[in-house]
Amino acid sequence: MASDKLRATLIADKSFVIAEVDKRIYGSFIEHLGRAVYGGIYEPGHATADSLGFRGDVKALVKELDVPIIRYPGGNFVSGYNWEDGVGPVEQRPRRLELAWRTIEPNEVGTNEFMEWAKDVGSEVMMAVNLGTRGVDAARNLLEYCNHPGGTYWSDLRRQHGVAQPHKIKTWCLGNEMDGPWQIGQKTAAEYGRLAYETGKAMRLVDPDIELVSCGSSSSAMPTFPEWEAVTLEHTYDVADYVSLHQYYGNRDNDSANFLARSMDLEHFIRTVTATCDYIKAKKRSKKTMYLSFDEWNVWYHSNESDTKIEPWTIGPAQLEDHYNFEDALLIGSMLITFLRHADRVKMACLAQLVNVIAPIMTEAGGAAWKQTIFYPYLHASTYGRGLSLQPIVNSPKYDAQDYTDVPYLDSAIVYNQESDELTIFAINRHLEEALELKCDVRGFEGYRLIEHIELHHDDLKAVNTAQEQHVKPRQASGTECKDGFVETLLSEASWNVIRLGKKA
Structure with a gap:
């Protein structure tokens, strides 16, 4: 992987149980x-x-x-x-x-x-x-x-x-x-x-x-x-x-x-x-x-602001109808x-x-x-996201924002589903301009292979969906590898990612 990328690491282990979701x-x-x-x-x-x-x-x-x-x-x-x-x-x-x-x-x-x-x-x-x-x-x-x-x-x-x-x-x-x-x-x-x-x-x-x-x-x-x-x-x-x-x-x-x-x-x-x-x-x-x-x-x-113009005493008026953009989806994640x-x-x-x-x-x-x-x-x-929530051990570069300090670029959670024998890593790259090189230690999940890497990404943070067209929708990311107990991938700038592992690829 390219050496000029931001780097973060994550450890997932079955012992680090937070609770059943x-x-x-x-x-x-x-x-x-x-x-x-x-x-x-x-x-x-x-x-x-x-x-x-x-x-x-x-x-x-x-x-x-x-x-x-x-x-x-x-x-x-x-x-x-x-x-x-x-x-x-x-x-x-x-x-x-x-x-x-x-x-x-x-x-x-x-x-x-x-x-x-x-x-x-x-x-x-x-x-x-x-x-x-x-x-x-x-x-x-x-x-x-x-x-x-x-x-x-x-x-x-x-x-x-x-x-x-x-x-x-x-x-x-x-x-x-x-x-x-x-x-x-x-x-x-x-x-x-x-x-x-x-x-x-x-x-x-x-x-x-x-x-x-x-x-x-x-x-x-x-x-x-x-x-x-x-x-x-x-x-x-x-x-x-x-x-x-x-x-x-x-x-x-x-x-x-x-x-x-x-x-x-x-x-x-x-x-x-x-x-x-x-x-x-x-x-x-x-x-x-x-x-x-x-x-x-x-x-x-x-x-x-638009809701102040609603005509009172009508049935089912259009109230609080936010049209969500791509960055809204990232915060929801x-x-x-x-x-x-x-x-x-x-x-x-x-x-x-x-x-x-x-x-x-x-x-x-x-x-x-x-x-x-x-x-x-x-x-x-x-x-x-159903199963055991595991505590991710994360090492990530950070940034300072107007209201917050030491904000990690990598925001993540891990869920281990014992019934399906699958591990899911949810990961967001908060960096608005640079991709984030991520290396995940999953050696505690021996024999697991990559099922898929779902990515939600758009070049325009303000992009919205309409009834006519889904401008923002998930896609399969490429280049993610799971080898010798480690997952290596590149998280696109400003992206929501779902990395799924299991014994059945």
């Missing part, structure tokens, strides 16, 4: 917002629509991603939502002013329809309850409606609505972003902590087998972070299993080197929340470990890599959102569904 870190999110539901997953009259009105072309793309869990129905929407509006005969459901996004909610899609759609695409549902305008009573009734077999008012009502078997929803969010002043029914940390505890306590009496997610800070930039986590977990630690994290990044100042280093902020965010959880664990003398649910994350900034390196504590993560609204999948009304640039690292991680 919970497949739910490849989850996503559907909120009643913009065209996520109406015009996204649901479009009666579309050529591919099924009997319930759900688009078949969208379902096919969701199935391709193999999304294991989907958060629903919000988001900010849930803090003003009456779940009863979305069940029963559709023609009898009320239209409501939806205050979070100032639209009209027709309630054509509700709990049972969404559960049927999720079943069709092979996903579990992470159901959120309204702790903004409502509380204990509405939450326990919804749980009874969804999970109790029958013989009670709410479970029998579900059966009258044509759903004989319980949905058996396992994972439930106790509200959404309750620290945010934009939230309907915003709470102080103490107010939320008490309400969430009492709600969770009642829900566990209905169904002891559920998992509960306590609401964390809306982002690490909130002035109350991480005090919010400390105060709320004082109340919810004994009843909850997870605490939520939300984070979005943007590149408004067009500083790509700084933008691609944002995952270092994500790393700090995860470590801070983990430390806060462990502080409360120690304070309570608890034996339980609190896990993290990163149930909102993405790049989000392209659409912010780094965020996924970060989750994998924290697989011991991050057990769920939901890319927000799934269709049209800051999403990997876009649709045209009456037309095509297509893949945004960020679809591909999400697809590759979901497909090949």
